[in-house]
Amino acid sequence: MNKFILPTFASMLVVQTSYAQEVKTKLGGKDRKIVIDMQNSSVIVESIDGDELVIKGDGFEEAPKRAEGLRPIYNSAVDNTKIGLSVTQQDNVVHISRASRKEVSYLIRVPRSASVQYKQAGWNGSSDVVMRDLSGGIEVSMTSGDISLKNVAGPVVA
Numbered sequence: 369m370n371k372f373i374l375p376t377f378a379s380m381l382v383v384q385t386s387y388a389q390e391v392k393t394k395l396g397g398k399d400r401k402i403v404i405d406m407q408n409s410s411v412i413v414e415s416i417d418g419d420e421l422v423i424k425g426d427g428f429e430e431a432p433k434r435a436e437g438l439r440p441i442y443n444s445a446v447d448n449t450k451i452g453l454s455v456t457q458q459d460n461v462v463h464i465s466r467a468s469r470k471e472v473s474y475l476i477r478v479p480r481s482a483s484v485q486y487k488q489a490g491w492n493g494s495s496d497v498v499m500r501d502l503s504g505g506i507e508v509s510m511t512s513g514d515i516s517l518k519n520v521a522g523p524v525v526a
Contacts, residue, residue, distance in 0.1 A: 391449045393421040397460035400482040400504075405465045406495055407488055410473040415480035415501040421462055422477040425451030478502070483522070488513065 402421065404411065416422065446454055452468030464476065478484060481504045488495050488510040499506060500518040508515055508526040515526060 389425050389451045391423045391425075391451060391453070391455065393423075393455060393457065393462065395419050395421055395457075395460070395462065395479060395482070399460055400479055401461045401485065402476070402478050402482055403461060403463045403485045403487070404476065405463070405487045406474075407466060408469075408471055408495055409466060410496045411476060411486070412474070412498045412500075413476045413478060413484055413486070413502070414499070415482075415503070416477040417480060419479055420477075421455075421479070423449065423451065423453065423455070423464070424475040424477075425449075425453070426473045426475070480504070483507075486510070 396419070400419075402413075404413070447467040449455055449467075451474075452466065452470055452472050453474070454463075454465045454467040456463045480502065482502075483505040484499065484502060485507040486497055486499075486509070488497075495510065495513040496516075497508065497510070497513065498516045498518070499508075499520060500516075501520075503521040505522045506517065506520060506524045506526075508524075517524065517526075
């Protein structure tokens with residue numbers, strides 16, 4: 369009986385650690401802007417203190433080993449995070465684009481005073497967006513889905 373419990377517990381631990389992956393990016397400059405271009409994913413954007421951008425993906429599975437070196441033809445964004453996103457930084461602007469067709473939930477933590485621009489690309493399914501505890505400017509453009517803004521203090525364009 370004990371021989372069965374230990375391997376089962378160990379496999380559950382491995383599955384749990386691969387379930388929620390995290391990416392961190394240090395942001396520079398004073399006027400920070402985060403541009404998020406998503407479709408068919410639930411996204412929560414919330415503030416944190418400091419100058420780091422933290423993204424957590426929940427439900428993403430990496431491509432199998434045999435697909436290594438191949439590039440999908442359905443999307444021009446390259447997954448450089450291992451959670452199905454392309455994150456690029458140019459000056460004080462960080463672009464976050466979806467690089468996978470898999471449905472994933474994302475938690476994106478941005479510096480409290482950063483401006484956030486959210487764009488939903490296409491009509492492919494609905495995306496729900498929650499933005500909370502932000503004091504920078506917010507701009508949201510969506511074709512379908514729900515937008516929820518909680519405890520925001522900056523200017524809002526939706």
